[in-house]
Amino acid sequence: MEYxxxxxxxxxxxxxxxxxxxxxxxxxxxxxxHGSGNxxxxxxxxxxxxxxxxxxxxxxxxxxTIATIIPxxxxxxxxxxxxxxxxxxxxxxxxTYPVFAKFKGGKAVATSGGIILGxxxxxxxxxxxxxxxxxxxxxxxxLASLVTGVVASIITLILQDWLLFALIFILxxxxxxxxxxxxxxxxxxxxxxxxxx
Numbered sequence: 311m312e313y314x315x316x317x318x319x320x321x322x323x324x325x326x327x328x329x330x331x332x333x334x335x336x337x338x339x340x341x342x343x344h345g346s347g348n349x350x351x352x353x354x355x356x357x358x359x360x361x362x363x364x365x366x367x368x369x370x371x372x373x374x375t376i377a378t379i380i381p382x383x384x385x386x387x388x389x390x391x392x393x394x395x396x397x398x399x400x401x402x403x404x405x406t407y408p409v410f411a412k413f414k415g416g417k418a419v420a421t422s423g424g425i426i427l428g429x430x431x432x433x434x435x436x437x438x439x440x441x442x443x444x445x446x447x448x449x450x451x452x453l454a455s456l457v458t459g460v461v462a463s464i465i466t467l468i469l470q471d472w473l474l475f476a477l478i479f480i481l482x483x484x485x486x487x488x489x490x491x492x493x494x495x496x497x498x499x500x501x502x503x504x505x506x507x
Contacts, residue, residue: 313392317400320377324404324421327411328369329354332362342414349408350416352451356502367420370405374424377401395477398425402481406488417488419455422481426462430474437462449503452492459485 329349333341337358341349344357351370355363378394378401385392405421407413427434440461445454459482466475486493495501 313397316377316381316392316397319380320397320400321404322409323373323377324401324406325408325410325415326369326373326404327408327415328366328373329358329416330411332366332369333358336362342411348416349411349414351420352417355504370416370420371424371427373405374398374401374421374426375428376424378425378428393473394429395425395473398428399477399481401425402484406484417455418481418485419458422459422485425481426478430471433462433465433474436465445504449505450492450496450501451504452489452501453496455485456489456493 327349329341329351332354333339339357341347341353341357345353346356347353351363351367354366358366378398381390381392381394381397384390402418402421402425404415406415406418408415423434423437426437437458441454441458444457445451448454459478462478463475463482466478469475492501
């Protein structure tokens, strides 16, 4: 019963459309009508600018982190044995298929990172550095996301943390699936690059 409750809470947290809220409240812009039409942080950066993009990114990360922390807090008060990793997946599902935005959301990268931050902060730091270095070298957000997923899978495989490896491997496959059009554009050299200030 507690699993169902936490799954629901995580899904609702993930469903909060950060990019849509920031765009409409702060800029009177529906990001779904601009750029890629995606409700992720990348489109927020492109459509709304750096400040809004950072806010959306942090918000999307926190959705995953909070979803994994809530059961930890509850377990302080009651005897509770639940998998925080499994609960976190539902935040990713909510972010990708949000009930509050007609089930059309982001591509799962930031919220997946938020799960990792909630259960393994050092691993989060490693993948954050991987993302930033790859982004700096190649200037493709999508490629940086894909490389980060692969590196995270390799690190957890080396650590032999099998549950974490299974979760990250599944999330990486999901991220690849969500970025299938980006992969085609990278191959065709038509994927937009970011510009550094």
